[in-house]
Amino acid sequence: MSETPPREPEQQPQAPLIEHLIELRSRLVKAVVLILAIFAALYAFSNDIYSFVADPLMALLPAGSQMIATEVASPFLAPFKLTLFAALFIAVPFVLYQAWAFVAPGLYRHEKALAFPLLASSILLFYAGVAFAYFVVFPLLFDFFVHTGPENVAVMTDINQYLNFVLKLFFAFGAAFEIPIATFLMIWTGATSVESLSKKRPYVIVGCFVIGMMMTPPDVVSQSLLAIPMWLLFEVGILFGRLVRRRRHDPEADT
Template sequence: MIEGSLLSHLVELRTRTIRILGVIMLGFLPCAFFARELYTLLAQPLLEKLPQGGQMIATDVATPFFVPMKVALMVAFVLTLPHTLYQIWAFVAPGLYAHERRLAVPLVVGSSLLFFSGMAFAYFAALPLVFEFITYFAPEGVAVMTDIGNYLSFVLSMFLAFGITFEVPVFVIILVRTGVITIEKLKEIRPYVIVSAFVIAAIFTPPDVISQFMLAVPLCLLYELGIIVATIIASKDSAAVQSATSSEQSEQNSKE
């Protein structure tokens, strides 16, 4: 009986994985047609900061083809992410309790929006300042000509760093809801979190003060936001428990 149940879960997992990959490939086809334009858009924060006539270079033979295709695949993944999350949700939802399903949907939607917000913050705010800082300190006579593959790796690492950073409120809420840590303890360790934020920023960002501050400061602010939201949720849960307890007591009194 257990083997049959496990086999059915594996079959469902395979089916939903195929659906996810199929939709991503369908999204990749139109994105691949505009791969050059997508890469130009991605490179805009650096291109705007280069001196007049500055450009990027490709040092490998196949780089001009494969790098834009990677960007197209990344865009297709982002565009089809709602479908991917739905497939994951449809797979795990039957095994969750009712209260877990009610919490899971807002967390999935919220975490997706926060991750996209982190990427947008990196693209529109962090990257232009970082590239302006770097190009400003380039010595005279030195042409800043970045390889397009190295640029893509750099930008993806920045997107990932800022996207995960913007997930801090979700992490805080999950830790509080699962009982791993209390809100009082979160407030108590606040100084250590601030120090850790700057250490993390120093590790995952370029060696310049601007990008480190632009990652560390939002991390601290989002940590505070997570505490506030977790406190609101906890107060609502306690109010619901008190309401349920009072209704049970009133029912018992009416029976007596």
């Protein structure tokens, strides 16, 4: 009777890790493929996409004004980069879903019940922040810039510098609109309490204006347009934190 050869002990703990790495690679590949597919579909409209993003500024420039390109490759690279960011922007829900599908098996049932709504809310809030920047902040901000300069100075913005400027603001406002989610999670996990955050409200307001000063151009208008929504969103997070605390302490909440 032949004996079965003993298994190598080091191979057993490696198998689950390898499976996780294979699954992670598969989900990353899916996300990258979708981003590239969206980019390929949008590339033919890259100049139109750039014109759409530049419209808030162009609508306020004097008649006959136009943007300029100070670098040789800028007319190609600026729309190319914007289209790539647009593809990533559109694919964000799918990318986050792949991340969710990867970590969800390791979560408890009550964690899944809370994590998915928070994930969906964070996506919607990020989109809302970008839309707020484009439709509300840009017209006010560019109107302020265009009409406060000397009369003998012609406004001719470089297309690459303008793109970097608007992408920075898109990211700043998109991230700022995630404050309710961050505040809610801090309260829900017990990292802090509603009372503690309420007492720190003056410091939070000052911090919002400091972040607004660092993330936006050095003017009061753009700083306030970012800082005030951040403060209001912080208050929204506290409000939802109060509701969660009330539900935890209400014995009839789960009945």
